[in-house]
Amino acid sequence: LRVYGPAEPQKEVFGDVHPLLTSLLDGYNVCIMAYGQTGSGKSYTMLGPHSEEGPVLPLECHSDLGLVPRATEELFRLISENPSRKAKVEVSIVEVYNNDVFDLLAEDTCTALPGLKCEVLTTKEGRKEVPICRSVCSAQECMTLVGAGLQLRATRATAVHAHSSRSHLIITVTLTTAPYCDSSGKWACRSTGCRTPAPPSVPCWAGPRAQGLVSPGAPPACTAGHTEQVCATLHLVDLAGSECVGVSGVTGSALRETSFINRSLAALADVLGALSERRGHIPYRNSKLTHMLQGALGGDAKLLVILCVSPCQKHVAETLQSLGFGARARQAERGRPVPRKPQ
């Protein structure tokens, strides 16, 4: 647990996030999410400052850079340290708006460029039309996609915040590494064990562990065709802000948005509560937000929640509510199963 003051530089915050990227390369699913009341600094923390032209996402040295550009840059730096890993990085960007999931990388069929917000559907057979996963070779490429996706994100001016995000943004980075054979012709695996590649019908955003693809036992045979080894997913989540309707002054469709935002955040808190109590049933399906994050919540996934709170006395009720959410998240982590020692 660490508390940052209002003047703490973004670099400091990233300093504590940084070890999670090493965990990602070690094969853990990682989720970093910002939670807090509207206008408290979630998007600033995750993405950096906002400008009238859109979000500021330069990769050149910029002291205000948020966690997303910093994390992608660090990921590619770590990958470059060990080229033999032959890492493949894919990105998907979705928003959960009014409990519907929209793909922010869907292509405009005329230009073949991202820029067509489209709903991610669940078919009658239960099959998902998954969001597009785009392969990226550099942090710059990744952030160009993020910038394009953010242009489509739902925002609205409220009495509290001129650029209030009205949706939950989920950026999923999937890391896949190629296994290699050692001199004896056997698979050489890292301590986390080999994983087989996802079958085509499995959504990449769900994460290998959610899909039951982790096979910690015997590694697969070293045959042609098994060239990929799914490692892990990194979810970077900028949640929409919890909001008191009386304060934000919203009405009409904005009020409807607020209702969906607050309900989905309550569903997220319920999932964390169920995980911390180690209940048999975790209510992931109660909202699209928790459904999308299923692979990142619970199990052996690593979750980092950044609580953004106002230092003002007048926001004390919202601050206490956010701290309550954080306490649940901490308990969910504590609830992870640990190997028992022999009696």
Ligand SMILES: Nc1ncnc2c1ncn2[C@@H]1O[C@H](COP(=O)(O)OP(=O)(O)OP(=O)(O)O)[C@@H](O)[C@H]1O
């Ligand atoms: N640490 C900070 N330093 C400087 N400016 C900040 C900081 N945190 C937030 N801000 C500014 O405060 C304003 C609100 O921040 P931000 O947009 O990140 O809020 P939010 O929590 O994402 O709100 P919402 O939930 O309504 O989308 C923005 O103008 C942002 O640039």
